[in-house]
Amino acid sequence: MKTETTKHIYKFVLGARPPMNLTAAQKKLLDSSVPSIKAHELAARVAKTKVVICP
């Protein structure tokens, strides 16, 4: 038996803002998320490159 899954197609709009009228499920999704170890590792790699932040 075939199972069909629906894939979300992302639509990009420059200057758009995140949605603000959240459902309870969306609030829970945000509030239960934890910081990413992978993103921290990426930031740590960037820190080692010593790119100069110009004033």
Added chain:
Amino acid sequence: MFGLITPEGAELSPGSFSKRFQYANDNERQYVMKLVKLAQKDKVRIHILSDSAGNSYGLVALSFSSFDKDFKRTSIVIDYIFTSLQYRGRHFAELGEMTIFEHLLGITYQSAITIKKTIPIRFIALQPASDRLAEYYMRIDFKPFGNTDWMFLSI
């Protein structure tokens, strides 16, 4: 040597600004032109990764928002990440063998961590420009935000 510059004032003239980069198509150029106009209105800050010879490799445009009207779920928004056409897919030894895109994303996360120490920012939010990019963002733990066009990452 690479540096990160934040253009302002006359540096945000759309014509000369857009000439800093090479584009795959006119849509990309139009996006950059629109970004400059948003930056002129103080709606986004553009940060350019460049070198000491004046070559511009890419940019990230950032702004502030929230996932709710009470500003309890505040976020930095990545409005656009762009790599100049000739540097796409290239890994740079000076950038720890990262691509321009990876480095700009890392800089954003690093900045978010720093800002969070001063003001309560909770998330990084973005709209992926394509499904391929959405898959990349998921690899560094960005999560789709329900059935919307947004993704988020907890800081």
